Amino acid sequence: xxxxFIDPERAQFEAFKxxxxxxxxxxxxxxxxxxxxxxxxxxxxxxxxxTGAEAYARYGARTGPILSRVGGRIVWRGxxxxxxxxxxxxxxxxCFVARYPSAHAFLEMVTDPAYRVxxxxxxxxxxxxxxxxxxVSETGEVFG
Numbered sequence: 801x802x803x804x805f806i807d808p809e810r811a812q813f814e815a816f817k818x819x820x821x822x823x824x825x826x827x828x829x830x831x832x833x834x835x836x837x838x839x840x841x842x843x844x845x846x847x848x849x850x851t852g853a854e855a856y857a858r859y860g861a862r863t864g865p866i867l868s869r870v871g872g873r874i875v876w877r878g879x880x881x882x883x884x885x886x887x888x889x890x891x892x893x894x895c896f897v898a899r900y901p902s903a904h905a906f907l908e909m910v911t912d913p914a915y916r917v918x919x920x921x922x923x924x925x926x927x928x929x930x931x932x933x934x935x936v937s938e939t940g941e942v943f944g
Contacts, residue, residue: 806923807923816933822904825902830894833927836851853925856922856926862921870901872899874898875898876897878896
C-alpha cells in the first residue's frame with residue numbers, strides 16, 4: 801500500500817458539502833488498521849501501546865452515541881474475505897455502511913465537539929480507508 805487515506809482533503813469535503821443535504825445518505829466505510837496505533841505527540845497518553853484495533857474500538861465506543869443522537873445507524877456490516885476485482889493485495893479490517901437521515905446529520909456528527917475529541921482514536925488506528933458517499937436506493941433482485 802503506497803498512499804494512506806485517513807481524513808478527507810479540503811476539496812473532497814467541500815464537494816461533499818456542495819451535494820444535496822436534505823436526503824438520506826449511506827456512507828460506505830472500508831477501513832484498514834495499523835498494527836500499532838500511532839497517536840500524535842501529546843495524545844499518546846490516551847493510547848500508549850494500543851493496537852490499531854483497540855484504538856478503533858475506543859473511537860467506536862465514543863462516537864456511537866453521537867451517531868445515534870444524529871439519527872444515524874449501521875445498516876450493513878460484513879467481514880472482508882478478498883478482492884475479486886481490484887488490487888489483489890488490498891484488504892480491509894472493517895467494511896460497513898452507516899446510514900444518516902441526511903448529509904446535515906453527518907455534518908452535525910463530524911463537527912460535534914465530542915466527536916472532534918474522539919476522532920483522534922480513529923486517526924491513530926487507521927492505516928488507510930475509503931469513505932464513499934452514496935444515495936439511498938431500493939434494493940432488489942437484479943443489478944442496476
